[in-house]
Amino acid sequence: DAKTTQPTSMDCAEGRAANLPCNHSTISGNEYVYWYRQIHSQGPQYIIHGLKNNETNEMASLIITEDRKSSTLILPHATLRDTAVYYCIAALYGGSQGNLIFGKGTKLSVKP
Amino acid sequence: DVKVTQSSRYLVKRTGEKVFLECVQDMDHENMFWYRQDPGLGLRLIYFSYDVKMKEKGDIPEGYSVSREKKERFSLILESASTNQTSMYLCASSFAVGPTNEKLFFGSGTQLSVL
Numbered sequence: 592d593a594k595t596t597q598p599t600s601m602d603c604a605e606g607r608a609a610n611l612p613c614n615h616s617t618i619s620g621n622e623y624v625y626w627y628r629q630i631h632s633q634g635p636q637y638i639i640h641g642l643k644n645n646e647t648n649e650m651a652s653l654i655i656t657e658d659r660k661s662s663t664l665i666l667p668h669a670t671l672r673d674t675a676v677y678y679c680i681a682a683l684y685g686g687s688q689g690n691l692i693f694g695k696g697t698k699l700s701v702k703p
Numbered sequence: 704d705v706k707v708t709q710s711s712r713y714l715v716k717r718t719g720e721k722v723f724l725e726c727v728q729d730m731d732h733e734n735m736f737w738y739r740q741d742p743g744l745g746l747r748l749i750y751f752s753y754d755v756k757m758k759e760k761g762d763i764p765e766g767y768s769v770s771r772e773k774k775e776r777f778s779l780i781l782e783s784a785s786t787n788q789t790s791m792y793l794c795a796s797s798f799a800v801g802p803t804n805e806k807l808f809f810g811s812g813t814q815l816s817v818l
Binding site for chain 1: 707738743745746748793794795805806807808809810811812
């Protein structure tokens, strides 16, 4: 699975959009981009995933560049409860092969 | 909502003890996983199982074993606990439907301290 690179930390003001970038320049054509987050003292939580089209669900939007070498997770109206570590993962399978690699992620701090 | 339940939130054991960490999921998922999480190292996969009585080694299986006698339950066993097994242990489960719709559902974790 392709390696991903994320900033170590980011701040965001409450109520504003949080845009979390992820680089995956070696991603292969059939690898998906997955996003999970981990709120302090809890297990990771699935957010969204996509292959090449932009995706949106009730939690977030995922924007993947046309060349698929990078993506951005957007939390449209960040709240204090969105403070968490966000993991970007590029993988062929969603976990059934035991292949998801959770790196260090981006620590997002939402401030009042 | 899918629920993955880990039997203990905090556990303190002594070196050399046999330790059982239990995980139960209520959504009939085929796949179950055990990870450990340590500061600065991220999540590391210990073992996973894609069916009853089936198991596969993950990245760091040494010192651990697993048991899956029923579909909903996946146990992690530390045969002889050591201090370097002090960690947060996370259980997860997922459907086996391929990459287009697969998501991992995690439990809240068990913080194990081995003294």
